[in-house]
Amino acid sequence: MALFRQAGRKIVAVGRNYAEHAKELGNALPSQPLFFLKPTSSYLSMPQPIALPRGIGEIHHEIELGIVIGSAATNVSETDAMSHVAGYALCLDMTARDLQDTAKANRAPWSAAKGYDGFCPVGEFIPKERVTDPHALDIWLKVNGAMRQNGNTSDMIFRLPFLISYISKIMTLEPNDLVLTGTPSGVGRVQAGDVLTAGLGASGTVLSEISFNVVDRDY
Amino acid sequence: MALFRQAGRKIVAVGRNYAEHAKELGNALPSQPLFFLKPTSSYLSMPQPIALPRGIGEIHHEIELGIVIGSAATNVSETDAMSHVAGYALCLDMTARDLQDTAKANRAPWSAAKGYDGFCPVGEFIPKERVTDPHALDIWLKVNGAMRQNGNTSDMIFRLPFLISYISKIMTLEPNDLVLTGTPSGVGRVQAGDVLTAGLGASGTVLSEISFNVVDRDY
Ligand SMILES: [Mg+2]
Ligand SMILES: [Mg+2]
Ligand SMILES: [Mg+2]
Numbered sequence: 001m002a003l004f005r006q007a008g009r010k011i012v013a014v015g016r017n018y019a020e021h022a023k024e025l026g027n028a029l030p031s032q033p034l035f036f037l038k039p040t041s042s043y044l045s046m047p048q049p050i051a052l053p054r055g056i057g058e059i060h061h062e063i064e065l066g067i068v069i070g071s072a073a074t075n076v077s078e079t080d081a082m083s084h085v086a087g088y089a090l091c092l093d094m095t096a097r098d099l100q101d102t103a104k105a106n107r108a109p110w111s112a113a114k115g116y117d118g119f120c121p122v123g124e125f126i127p128k129e130r131v132t133d134p135h136a137l138d139i140w141l142k143v144n145g146a147m148r149q150n151g152n153t154s155d156m157i158f159r160l161p162f163l164i165s166y167i168s169k170i171m172t173l174e175p176n177d178l179v180l181t182g183t184p185s186g187v188g189r190v191q192a193g194d195v196l197t198a199g200l201g202a203s204g205t206v207l208s209e210i211s212f213n214v215v216d217r218d219y
Numbered sequence: 220m221a222l223f224r225q226a227g228r229k230i231v232a233v234g235r236n237y238a239e240h241a242k243e244l245g246n247a248l249p250s251q252p253l254f255f256l257k258p259t260s261s262y263l264s265m266p267q268p269i270a271l272p273r274g275i276g277e278i279h280h281e282i283e284l285g286i287v288i289g290s291a292a293t294n295v296s297e298t299d300a301m302s303h304v305a306g307y308a309l310c311l312d313m314t315a316r317d318l319q320d321t322a323k324a325n326r327a328p329w330s331a332a333k334g335y336d337g338f339c340p341v342g343e344f345i346p347k348e349r350v351t352d353p354h355a356l357d358i359w360l361k362v363n364g365a366m367r368q369n370g371n372t373s374d375m376i377f378r379l380p381f382l383i384s385y386i387s388k389i390m391t392l393e394p395n396d397l398v399l400t401g402t403p404s405g406v407g408r409v410q411a412g413d414v415l416t417a418g419l420g421a422s423g424t425v426l427s428e429i430s431f432n433v434v435d436r437d438y
Contacts (some may be wrong), residue, residue, distance in 0.1 A: 036307035036328035104326035
């Protein structure tokens with residue numbers, strides 16, 4: 001599953017899964033998971049830069065723990081869910097926030113706001129054996145060296161077994177699919193010239209680090 | 220591209236692209252294309268039945284012309300767009316209408332409402348050489364032998380070159396990706412026991428016919 005980015009056919013992204021983040025965007029806490037799809041054409045890996053489309057308003061960083069699926073999961077129980085996990089990845093759910101706000105106001109899909117090329121930068125595959133407890137991970141993001149998001153996966157509203165079970169009752173999760181599990185508070189704007197650095201770890205051990213330069217693109 | 224269903228990584232579905240259909244759902248005509256993503260895990264082909272999840276309210280048929288992409292399209296012009304088309308397929312954009320209405324009311328994504336397993340039944344690949352004019356195709360759907368949707372692709376609001384160009388400026392269209400181009404009026408409920416038959420053709424020539432039985436599923 002080290003090549004999930006090339007082989008995967010689906011990115012399922014959960015929204016509003018940290019209470020502080022739901023509040024900062026003025027959203028109510030969800031009573032059940034809310035999710036959307038990002039296209040696999042939005043994958044990006046180092047050293048490619050994040051290229052911001054011009055003229056679409058604010059674009060935000062959302063640092064997230066990604067789950068890489070190892071075996072097909074259809075209608076699986078919470079008890080069985082984690083056996084379908086191959087590992088993890090540190091991911092950015094880049095979001096055209098103004099377009100997303102417009103989509104919401106128009107009761108329209110979020111797919112464009114979440115789906116531009118390069119809007120899913122990801123780090124290396126982390127085999128699950130390296131992660132003792134996926135619900136006790138520090139996850140942080142800095143913009144130009146300044147800490148902007150600094151959370152812990154213990155603060156998730158819906159935990160991984162519940163998310164996997166819930167999604168698998170709607171759509172089959174297939175090997176190499178990626179599930180983004182929501183972002184902690186502190187989301188904010190990125191602009192050309194910024195450098196985004198982010199990390200995932202537990203009690204001093206670094207599991208993944210990523211770094212992306214931000215540039216403009218001309219269309 | 221005959222195996223687009225197995226190889227494709229993305230289904231981009233355009234909504235409200237026929238004026239009569241936008242009206243029947245009480246939606247304004249769009250000033251630019253509206254689109255969402257369906258997961259490739261929703262593909263279904265004959266003779267598999269369409270299995271309806273229980274307890275999610277009304278599920279509707281939407282018969283649509285699908286475009287199968289033949290070569291990568293990033294920021295392509297309308298003039299160049301059709302050179303990236305490999306062919307076509309007759310497709311159903313199955314929709315959990317009550318869930319979609321709830322999502323709209325909550326300003327939430329449509330991904331679940333559009334993304335259940337089996338919610339994208341498709342027919343055989345039609346090479347583009349067999350289609351003289353994709354904007355002059357009869358497209359129809361019957362439920363239990365009674366005509367419910369009977370349109371022509373000449374009534375699209377946004378035509379294929381515009382749709383492909385528009386989407387390609389947001390997300391790269393890759394070989395074997397599928398673009399659904401919207402449904403004509405006449406959408407309606409399907410229930411277990413129904414038989415859906417549909418066709419695509421031009422001046423008496425049948426390009427594709429599909430037939431799907433509808434059953435319940437237990438989760
Ligand atoms: Mg959506
Ligand atoms: Mg997010
Ligand atoms: Mg449709």
